[in-house]
Amino acid sequence: MNNPIICPNCGAPNESTSTSCQFCGASLTEVEINQEEESEDNVLVERVKGKPQIKFDKRIFKLEYDEIEDEAKLCLSDSITSTTVGCEHFKYDFTDGCLILSAVRTIISGGKKYNFEYANTWSCPLIKKDNLGLLEKFCNLNLKNCRIDGFLEGEEILFVLVCRAYYNTIFDHSKYTDAADQLFHYIEEKKQLENKHLEDFKKKCKKEDRLFFLGLILKLIRGDI
Numbered sequence: 001m002n003n004p005i006i007c008p009n010c011g012a013p014n015e016s017t018s019t020s021c022q023f024c025g026a027s028l029t030e031v032e033i034n035q036e037e038e039s040e041d042n043v044l045v046e047r048v049k050g051k052p053q054i055k056f057d058k059r060i061f062k063l064e065y066d067e068i069e070d071e072a073k074l075c076l077s078d079s080i081t082s083t084t085v086g087c088e089h090f091k092y093d094f095t096d097g098c099l100i101l102s103a104v105r106t107i108i109s110g111g112k113k114y115n116f117e118y119a120n121t122w123s124c125p126l127i128k129k130d131n132l133g134l135l136e137k138f139c140n141l142n143l144k145n146c147r148i149d150g151f152l153e154g155e156e157i158l159f160v161l162v163c164r165a166y167y168n169t170i171f172d173h174s175k176y177t178d179a180a181d182q183l184f185h186y187i188e189e190k191k192q193l194e195n196k197h198l199e200d201f202k203k204k205c206k207k208e209d210r211l212f213f214l215g216l217i218l219k220l221i222r223g224d225i
Contacts (some may be wrong), residue, residue, distance in 0.1 A: 004006065013053060020153060024173070042180075045090055054094075056169050064091075071095050074170070076162065078184070083191055086151035087162050092170050099127035099135065099166055104159075105132040106149040111143035138163040139176060161186060 006115045009026035011037045018028050044058040052061065060080060065072045065096040074092040081088045106123050117123050139160060142213035149164035165181035 004184070047212070057165070057184075059184045060180045061154070061169065067092050074166075080162075080187055081194070083187055084155070084158055086148070086155070086159065090110075090162060090166075092166060097128055099125075099170065101125040101138075101163075103150045104148060107141070109146040109156075110144075127166075129171070135163055135167055135171070139167055158186065 004011055005016055005018055005028050006024055007021040007024060007028065009021065009024050012021060012023040014022055014028060020027055042059055043055055056063065058076060061074050062076055063072060063076045069217065072094040076087060076090055090100065092099045100122060102124050105117045116125050120126055125134065126189055141156065141160055143156050148156050148159050151159055158188060161183040162178060164176035165183050168176040168179050186210050
């Protein structure tokens with residue numbers, strides 16, 4: 001496609017003569033031709049060779065592209081995976097058009113149990129356009145008495161927010177529009193809480209060390225040592 005017009009709404013390339021996006025229907029009348037890369041405060045747009053462009057929140061996602069194999073995957077950013085467990089290997093594979101929720105074999109929510117251990121060769125949820133309803137369920141799990149394989153108890157909301165962020169970024173830009181912000185703030189609050197716990201632990205260790213040395217000095221004074 002020569003001199004494509006890139007849709008500002010969904011990021012898809014269109015013919016230079018197009019007046020509306022062939023993918024989402026958005027108007028292209030005021031869009032400049034030959035857009036190559038767009039940068040916003042929290043958004044990075046990169047061209048994927050041989051595939052549509054993808055607009056994503058760089059606080060939440062990172063694009064991994066293998067030029068040799070011409071394979072692209074949208075993964076969670078290091079800032080997300082470094083502070084969580086359970087979603088380290090989640091990714092959207094552009095080649096297969098599939099969201100892979102790796103290592104999640106069982107979900108219990110709302111009195112229902114979803115078992116993916118033998119559902120496919122991956123033994124985990126695989127989301128495509130033809131079973132998008134499953135992702136919709138994940139985005140609206142009943143968190144009361146909810147358990148998700150691979151996630152710490154009490155962090156089931158993390159799974160829900162990640163699912164919503166992928167849903168908005170990959171499948172429907174009009175849904176869960178605040179998912180990326182919610183996920184980012186959740187991770188930031190988690191980091192702050194972990195730092196506070198670490199500082200409290202350090203203070204406790206220092207206090208115990210002082211008490212130990214004080215006791216040792218008292219024993220020396222009394223001649224107990």
